[in-house]
Amino acid sequence: MYSFTESTRLFSVDKLEDTFNTFIKSNSALGIDKMTYEYFSNNKLDLLNYINVKISNDTYNFTPYKEKLIVKSRSSYPRLISIPTLKDKLVLKSIHIELTKIYDEIKQPLPQECVQEIKSSIHLFSHFIKLDIANFYGNIKHGILIDKLNRKNMTNGLLTLISKAITTQTVPSNDSNDFEIITQGIPQGLSISNILANIYLHDLDMQFGNRDDIKYIRYVDDILILCNKDNYERIYKEIKYEVEGIYNLSLNTTKEEKGLIKELGFAFLGYAVKDFGKAIPKLTVREANKKRFEDSIVMLFSKYKFSNKMSPEQFIFSLNNKITGSVSKKVSGDESKDYKYGWLFYFSQMEDTGYLYHLDWLIDKLLNKQNFNHLNKSNVKSFVKAFYEIKYNFKESNYIHKPDSLPIEEKKRLLIDIFKIPERTLIDPRTIDKQYKRLVYKPISEYEKDIKNLIS
Numbered sequence: 001m002y003s004f005t006e007s008t009r010l011f012s013v014d015k016l017e018d019t020f021n022t023f024i025k026s027n028s029a030l031g032i033d034k035m036t037y038e039y040f041s042n043n044k045l046d047l048l049n050y051i052n053v054k055i056s057n058d059t060y061n062f063t064p065y066k067e068k069l070i071v072k073s074r075s076s077y078p079r080l081i082s083i084p085t086l087k088d089k090l091v092l093k094s095i096h097i098e099l100t101k102i103y104d105e106i107k108q109p110l111p112q113e114c115v116q117e118i119k120s121s122i123h124l125f126s127h128f129i130k131l132d133i134a135n136f137y138g139n140i141k142h143g144i145l146i147d148k149l150n151r152k153n154m155t156n157g158l159l160t161l162i163s164k165a166i167t168t169q170t171v172p173s174n175d176s177n178d179f180e181i182i183t184q185g186i187p188q189g190l191s192i193s194n195i196l197a198n199i200y201l202h203d204l205d206m207q208f209g210n211r212d213d214i215k216y217i218r219y220v221d222d223i224l225i226l227c228n229k230d231n232y233e234r235i236y237k238e239i240k241y242e243v244e245g246i247y248n249l250s251l252n253t254t255k256e257e258k259g260l261i262k263e264l265g266f267a268f269l270g271y272a273v274k275d276f277g278k279a280i281p282k283l284t285v286r287e288a289n290k291k292r293f294e295d296s297i298v299m300l301f302s303k304y305k306f307s308n309k310m311s312p313e314q315f316i317f318s319l320n321n322k323i324t325g326s327v328s329k330k331v332s333g334d335e336s337k338d339y340k341y342g343w344l345f346y347f348s349q350m351e352d353t354g355y356l357y358h359l360d361w362l363i364d365k366l367l368n369k370q371n372f373n374h375l376n377k378s379n380v381k382s383f384v385k386a387f388y389e390i391k392y393n394f395k396e397s398n399y400i401h402k403p404d405s406l407p408i409e410e411k412k413r414l415l416i417d418i419f420k421i422p423e424r425t426l427i428d429p430r431t432i433d434k435q436y437k438r439l440v441y442k443p444i445s446e447y448e449k450d451i452k453n454l455i456s
Helices: 004-011 013-023 037-042 044-056 086-102 111-124 142-150 156-167 193-209 232-246 287-305 312-324 354-369 383-392 408-417 429-452
Strands: 065-070 079-083 127-132 215-219 222-227 257-260 266-268 271-274 282-285 326-328 339-341
Touching (some): 004 013, 004 044, 004 086, 013 044, 013 086, 037 044, 037 086, 111 215, 111 222, 111 266, 111 271, 111 282, 127 232, 142 156, 142 193, 193 215, 222 266, 287 312, 287 354, 312 383, 354 383, 408 429
Antiparallel strands (some): 127 222, 127 257, 271 282, 326 339
């Protein structure tokens, strides 16, 4: 059980309040109890005391998570996301903070970091092995995970909370009374999900990642190994044995690829490695992702053509944001650093710059085809220029969309000129910021969801 001092350190009322204020957002999805952020805020002290007491005497239990299904495409199974209540979200975030301190050696690489690893090492290897772990989160075995957690001499109280969190059911509604004993799987959508998954495979990452004869890269359930002809078959057998035999996970054979890089090439995290007739294969955008992005451009043109609400200024504003991407501290809610959003930022490591000229040509073609002669084409930005601004002039560039930099009066003017918001309705800074968030920041977050689909 938690000792008094341990409970005070991790789940004191002051600590919980600080975590709530820092990480729990007003737009948080409602859990199955339907408690709102406003209600929690108005009754914060009582709720924090309740959590503290329950955890201190080892009687805290998680409420069943609310089910949310995300459909990626009509040909794939929906992805199950678990939504905790606000109380549970706060406890889970507190656990996550503690786990990141205990496992400070575990860092989930960003997709761009994985791509950079490929880019810097592809010339050293002739062959590749690409594996996909089937239903990774859903197949994680609790016994193996708990054993790995125990190696850190984790306190029983924290371990008990983690165990309760991963064995709590996810249900479609509050009417569900079915009881299910859960012995495997980590619910997706919890703040602890990713770090627990990384803890589960950390030994595998160390075993293969520290070898000099291969380049091992893992991003969540995707594993890529670059190797050479002399160790190609042996490495393939070793990695399969470890994943399936030691970690008791299944591999998706339909997504398995391996062979000679220059002959077959491969796709990884939305990029594709192809041989462009030179000694070293180069990075480009995967064909399916090229088509998806071009389709999104066409859809924006169609939306403007058949809309009586979108002004010409708003269309160009939206098109330019799609071209350059955006830099902001405020879209994610984490204002500790600038975040980069957009298709071009994600694919800024491509070496097939000819495709950017194609995109500029496509936009020019659509402008002419749709007879948008009323638009000033000189106001439309360029993929090619934006790419080189990102690569070589990012910090000083005024070409990239940076919505945070505008003072309140310029935000007001933008809302009036671009979005045609009546000036009489923009009566105070609070109203201006609310409209700015809806019309400027929200579309950026929507674009980012599209980018995440490239790697999920």
